Amino acid sequence: MSGPDDILPAYETEAARWARxxxxxxxxxxxxLATVAGRPPGLSVLDLGCGSGEPIAAWxxxxxxxxTAVDGAAAMIAQLRARVPQTEAIHADMRGLNLGRRFDVILGFNSFFHLCPADQRAMFPVFAAHSAPxxxxxxxxxxSAGEAVGRVGGSPVYHASLSPHEYRDLLSANGFSVVWFRPEDPGLMGHSVRLAVAT
Known part of the structure; x- marks a missing residue:
């Protein structure tokens, strides 16, 4: 079974195909749109697990x-630099990241859920440390809480989730409040997505 330690090697292998x-x-x-609602352009955005940068960083x-786009797979950062060169591209693991800067928007979109439960819990102080008011x-x-294995190209990839209650508690303990949680939202291709705001 694929585990969390296999994620970055899988994306190194699959980067070109994934981007294509x-x-x-x-x-x-x-x-x-919810992350920028009511705010003019010029926001600072931290995209964790950015992949090739298309379409999210490009948007x-x-x-x-x-x-500022961060990915732990060097091959993905190479795709990003080729496709969305206007970003600040950083090859780094999101776990334990410390850029010494704060951002208006932080994304862990289709990337955060590749971390094991313990690493997910440890990310909330990282989010807080990089959050502007x-x-x-x-x-x-x-x-809901659980683990699963999906596929990217020809490689199996691990996914994990905590419970909605635990995410809410972790957000609150690290200075965020939940704006909304949309589990398996048909309007978001069946993805379960959370938006929170730093308080």
């Missing part, structure tokens, strides 16, 4: 926001 086949219909846009760049935090999880 990535759905670019921008089904994520309703969630992305913020087109809006004239400043995107009233920062929006957007991330995907599962609808």
């Amino acid at each position: 086949e990535r759905n670019r219909t921008l089904w994520e846009e309703p969630a992305l 913020y760049v087109a809006r004239a926001d400043r995107v 009233a920062a929006r935090l957007l991330f995907t999880s599962g609808p």
